[in-house]
């Protein structure tokens with residue numbers, strides 16, 4: 001049992017606690033693909049329900065902010081929209097028709113009012129290029145996913161769906177742990193830095209967006225590549 005009556009020890013503990021507090025404010029990363037859409041969810045503290053929420057692009061300097069969308073006024077860029085859920089304290093910025101140049105740094109911001117500085121949360125937006133693949137029903141398909149050596153020993157997986165954040169809960173088709181799931185199988189060639197997802201007996205319902213990913217430390221998903229699969233009647 002440690003007795004905290006020593007001033008130095010107390011200050012030391014407070015320092016450690018503040019360092020830990022800083023480390024928990026991580027940058028939120030969202031991932032989309034070219035031509036797709038992304039929903040950036042921005043949590044905010046209660047008390048700001050009535051305040052305007054906006055997205056700031058780039059470095060977001062004090063003067064000359066680049067604000068593609070703000071609640072309560074029409075968006076400067078029609079691809080951007082914002083909704084505010086005042087019950088859950090999350091506002092959501094949706095960007096449609098994504099382009100590679102949308103990749104980069106953004107800030108979720110709350111306009112707190114005159115004389116107070118606004119509240120900012122840093123966002124990193126990643127845009128993946130998409131390969132379009134067409135096949136006919138009954139065929140087999142190999143999707144190859146090339147990855148960097150830092151993902152060598154990680155679990156690889158593929159999942160279907162336009163929003164990769166939903167892949168955690170649904171649509172996981174195969175991973176290098178299970179290796180196969182029905183018509184889906186996955187082979188990881190670590191020496192070549194590539195894993196292959198095979199889908200046999202393609203059906204029309206297999207059309208859609210497929211993500212190749214790896215599980216990073218802390219159960220976070222790292223997205224590697226995106227395939228847009230179109231199946232036509234054979």
Ligand SMILES: *[C@@H]1O[C@H](CO)[C@@H](O)[C@H](O)[C@H]1NC(C)=O
Nearest residue numbers: 083084085086087088089090
């Ligand atoms: C806010 O989120 C909750 C929980 O997801 C949902 O039930 C509610 O309908 C949402 N409200 C609005 C206005 O979207």
Ligand SMILES: *[C@@H]1O[C@H](CO)[C@@H](O)[C@H](O)[C@H]1NC(C)=O
Nearest residue numbers: 139140141142143187196198
């Ligand atoms: C998929 O890959 C496997 C193993 O490399 C190969 O045997 C098979 O012919 C490939 N199938 C197609 C349709 O390319």
